Amino acid sequence: MSFLPKNFPLKWFRQCSSRGTRRSYSTSPGLAPYLEDARISDEILDLSVGPQEVLSSVGWTGGGIESQMDDLARVFKAMFDGTIxxxxxxxxxxxxxIGTSYALGIQLSNRVGYRTFEHGGGVPGFRSHARYFPDLDVALLYPQT
Structure with a gap:
């Protein structure tokens, strides 16, 4: 499969550096633009691509799924209200x-005095974030692009 890197599966690398414009599309798109050096591995640098190069059905955890924000908010709510x-x-x-506010794929937070379950994600060029307030039984989804 030509879209896979030559050393697939990838190994986990900590603290490797890369410089250049590709950093804003790399493994930490929300943080990398603010860093002098983006912390990514040379081994995965080849996976860093600009939004125009993305194949939406290949190599991303979303599997190429596209959705409207209100539908995604409904699904996120249904995950935690007992429906799904x-x-x-x-x-x-x-x-x-232990030692983090992260659970099994969910960020546990307290917003405006209410506990929340949160998860964000995206592909290069598009990001969104979902937040569910269990005490209010309300889910919000908003773009971060």
Whole structure:
């Protein structure tokens, strides 16, 4: 498969540096534009691409799925209000990891006095963030692009 890097599967690398304009499209798109050096690995630099180069059905965790924001907010709410996931799975998702506010794929936060379950993501050029307030039974989704 030509879209896979030559050394697939990728290895995990910590603290490697890269310089140049590609940094804003790299592994930390929200932070990289503010850094002098983006912290990415030379081994994965070849995966850093500009938005115009992205194949939406290949190599991204979203699997090429596109959705309207209101639909995604409904699904995110349904994950945590018992519609899609049972309570034991919700409890597992909200079990905080040691030394972080991150749980199993979900950021646990407190916003304006209410606890929240949050998750963000995207592909180069497009980002969004979902937030569910369980005490209010309200989900919000907003673009970050």
């Amino acid at each position: 996931l049972n309570q034991s799975t919700i409890d597992l998702f909200s079990e905080q990891a």
